[in-house]
Amino acid sequence: MTDSYLVVAKRWARGWELHVDGVGVTQVATLSKADATAREYIALALDLDDETSFAVDIVPQLDDELAKQVEVARAQVREAERRQREAAAKQREVAKQLERSGLSGREIAAVLGLTPQRVSQLIGRSSRA
Structure with missing residues (x-):
């Protein structure tokens, strides 16, 4: 079964903070680069060789409305x-x-x-x- 990581993207002054469930936090300038950055971060943090061996679900944090x-x-x-x-x-x-x-x-x-x-x-x- 493929591992899956929930990434909550929180807006801040210089871009987005990517809170990776169970792994940690990294940052990215634009949301369009969040998937690639999160994959690279997860692979590095968990010492994985393949950034495509797991699923990533990017969820931008927005106000309720x-x-x-x-x-x-x-x-x-x-x-x-x-x-x-x-x-x-x-x-x-x-x-x-x-x-x-x-x-x-x-x-x-x-x-x-x-x-x-x-x-x-x-x-x-x-x-x-």
């Missing part, structure tokens, strides 16, 4: 991605039904508002004229 907004935004993105997958599956299903009903690839494209190339991808063959 911002933290709620971040979680809502992330949940909405996850929901949109789920709906996108469902829509793509439905589009594939309908394209295949249209093909079985005798429509050409170009006709299917016109009906669904897609390019013939996309229809070809959906039905899994070259679209016919």
